[in-house]
Amino acid sequence: MEKCRFEFDFIGIQNYTREVVQHSYFIPYIRAKIIEAPKRKVNTTLMDWEVYPPSIYEMIRKYNEYCTMPNLIITENGAAFRDTFSKGKIKDKKRKKFLKDYLEQVLKAKNEGLNVHGYFV
Secondary structure, eight states: OGGGOOSSEEEEEEOOOOOOEEEEETTTTTTTEEEEEHHHTBBBOTOOBBBOOOOHHHHHHHOOOOOOOOOOEEOOHHHHHHEETTTTEEEOOOHHHHHHHHHHHHHHHHHOEEEOOOOOO
């Protein structure tokens, strides 16, 4: 085990959505089930994933609680929305809003002094 130990240069995280769960007697071991986003009537992507920008801030904050936290790099974040063409161009308002809202949460974390480097792919 001593030979397996090493220090991380960074931790890469991917953030797309959040899941909401509730207790369930009928699911063995975990005793919980996901309440799907469409059933909760929240804003969703084409994949029915909830659009919840605070999730990226909450994840950054949680990782920063570790006392030996290396650089935290956001390696993936994004959303699928239906593309609509108008005059040969794609109107991409939902995706632009998605990225703006998530980047605002990353900026909130940086302004609080949390360790995060954003490389949105």
